[in-house]
Amino acid sequence: MTPGPGRAGTGSRTRSGAAVLTLLAVLVVAVAVPLAAVLVRAVTGFDGSPSALGELTRPANLRIVGNTVLLGVLVVVVATAMAAPLAFCMSWTSMRRHRWIDIAVMVPFLTPPYVAAMAWLDFTRVNGLAEQWFGPAGRAARAVVETPFGMAVIMACEVFTFLYLLLRNRLDAVPASADEMAAVAGASAWQRFRLVLAPLLTPTYALGALIVFIRAAGEFGTPVTLGNRIGFPVLVSQIYANVTIDPLNFPRAAAFSTVLLALGTTVWGLQQWVGRREVSFGGRVARRASVAAGRWAAAGRCWVAVVLLVSVVVPCLSVVLGAMTILRSKPPAPDNLTFDYFARVLRGRGLEALQNSVVLALIAATLATALAVACTIAVARRGGTRSRLGSTARRGIDLLGVAPDTVPAIVLVIGFIFFWNAPWLPVTLYGTRAMVVLAYVVITLPMVLQNVKAARAGLDDRLLEAAAAAGATAWQTLWRITIPLLLPGLVAGWLLAFLLGVREVVASSMVRPAALPLLSPWILGQFDSGHRAEAMAMTVIGILGSTLILVVLEWWRNRMSEKRIR
Numbered sequence: 001m002t003p004g005p006g007r008a009g010t011g012s013r014t015r016s017g018a019a020v021l022t023l024l025a026v027l028v029v030a031v032a033v034p035l036a037a038v039l040v041r042a043v044t045g046f047d048g049s050p051s052a053l054g055e056l057t058r059p060a061n062l063r064i065v066g067n068t069v070l071l072g073v074l075v076v077v078v079a080t081a082m083a084a085p086l087a088f089c090m091s092w093t094s095m096r097r098h099r100w101i102d103i104a105v106m107v108p109f110l111t112p113p114y115v116a117a118m119a120w121l122d123f124t125r126v127n128g129l130a131e132q133w134f135g136p137a138g139r140a141a142r143a144v145v146e147t148p149f150g151m152a153v154i155m156a157c158e159v160f161t162f163l164y165l166l167l168r169n170r171l172d173a174v175p176a177s178a179d180e181m182a183a184v185a186g187a188s189a190w191q192r193f194r195l196v197l198a199p200l201l202t203p204t205y206a207l208g209a210l211i212v213f214i215r216a217a218g219e220f221g222t223p224v225t226l227g228n229r230i231g232f233p234v235l236v237s238q239i240y241a242n243v244t245i246d247p248l249n250f251p252r253a254a255a256f257s258t259v260l261l262a263l264g265t266t267v268w269g270l271q272q273w274v275g276r277r278e279v280s281f282g283g284r285v286a287r288r289a290s291v292a293a294g295r296w297a298a299a300g301r302c303w304v305a306v307v308l309l310v311s312v313v314v315p316c317l318s319v320v321l322g323a324m325t326i327l328r329s330k331p332p333a334p335d336n337l338t339f340d341y342f343a344r345v346l347r348g349r350g351l352e353a354l355q356n357s358v359v360l361a362l363i364a365a366t367l368a369t370a371l372a373v374a375c376t377i378a379v380a381r382r383g384g385t386r387s388r389l390g391s392t393a394r395r396g397i398d399l400l401g402v403a404p405d406t407v408p409a410i411v412l413v414i415g416f417i418f419f420w421n422a423p424w425l426p427v428t429l430y431g432t433r434a435m436v437v438l439a440y441v442v443i444t445l446p447m448v449l450q451n452v453k454a455a456r457a458g459l460d461d462r463l464l465e466a467a468a469a470a471g472a473t474a475w476q477t478l479w480r481i482t483i484p485l486l487l488p489g490l491v492a493g494w495l496l497a498f499l500l501g502v503r504e505v506v507a508s509s510m511v512r513p514a515a516l517p518l519l520s521p522w523i524l525g526q527f528d529s530g531h532r533a534e535a536m537a538m539t540v541i542g543i544l545g546s547t548l549i550l551v552v553l554e555w556w557r558n559r560m561s562e563k564r565i566r
Helices: 005-044 053-057 059-092 100-104 113-124 129-134 136-145 148-173 176-184 189-218 221-230 235-244 250-277 296-324 340-345 349-380 388-406 409-420 433-457 461-469 474-503 506-510 519-528 532-565
Strands: none
Touching (some): 005 250, 005 349, 053 059, 059 100, 100 532, 113 532, 148 189, 189 250, 221 235, 349 388, 433 474, 433 506
């Protein structure tokens, strides 16, 4: 007997509800339980030591919290100044044909933050390249770099890529008719920006600003290398010190982590409020918006050049010369340069560390992308589970998907150690490669999810409803409609996850098996051992390899775009 439509619909909703609950369970185990373990330690203390929550009201600790907020705001401001004009130029002007700029702006993301900070310090040091080449201007650059604003600029050079990609994808999705109708109605350029474009971009900008702020608050490379040097402590550097420098103080680290968690949750709630009225453009854009920059074209090119100079040219030049210079006290003349360090690091443990990091990052990025797609579909689904339990589950998935970005990676990693070493667990991943992959997946999930959600925001639900009305199954709708339309966001998210996995340092250092060499710990070990040139050489190799992958993916994406146009 063939089941009727009503019975079939009930069965579909039941399967959908089960899938949502299963996904929620996975996220609870992967994200919520480790975070809960950290919070429990913050309240109960650790290993006989009492809770340190009471210490948070001390003036010195309040100053640390204030420094963290100030640094996060400065990074958001600088990243906005870098990303917004660049996104507009690359989406709405003739500069969008220069796709190499998209690859160039990814280079800072390929550079580990601690290496970028050390590159800037090396470039502006006393008798460094800046002083040798530019004299007083080089000394002025050192004075700027060694300030909280200088820290913000260095950190913004790494994270502005997130904001740029989100804004550019959103601008690409704005149909030309939206701007043209306002122009026909007699609106000036400023009125079109204020009344049409700004409201359309606000939710996406709020999302990008959230990512930038939380990543700035959770980044420990620059605060540890530069912040400690200029006496500007922030929460992350204090957490790092408490879990790595003897005597270890896990309760204090957990207490500081709760502040970061509260701070991130507050900012996330603000972003949710700002982005509550997301506007859909109705799927694929038939004709992209385009403007003639006129006399502003030269200004736009100059600003793009400044952004590339600060974020790409100077750090990369410093790293490359650091990898080739024999004597740092002498100028980088031909007789003081060598390629020997590159050959030296591509032997033995260095090459093994590079290969291991690439393989684990590939696996983790793929799993994170699949998980992000499942989360996005579950949260956006209007049918399926209509019960209060189903609605609660979807809200839980939405929250847990971005929760890892509300705390520094080091807090999550400590949570992994607490949870996966619990004696009551029948099976544990700790001490295996799977533990490293799981850590990478959890840490990179928010950025993949945000890219997929941004792409999903441009997908008109009427397409899905039309597919259902035509008799398509859920799998056919997913494979033939949803995935192709989400593909730009999927590729961008996967790429960011892969690159972050390759250079990830905290999880790579703290949860990897002792016998497993990975790239970032190996580079840090070379720095600590005084082998600065070897560390820089491996960084250059990592950047070049990642850039090659970027070029291939960009070529593939252009081919896909051309096929769609045809």
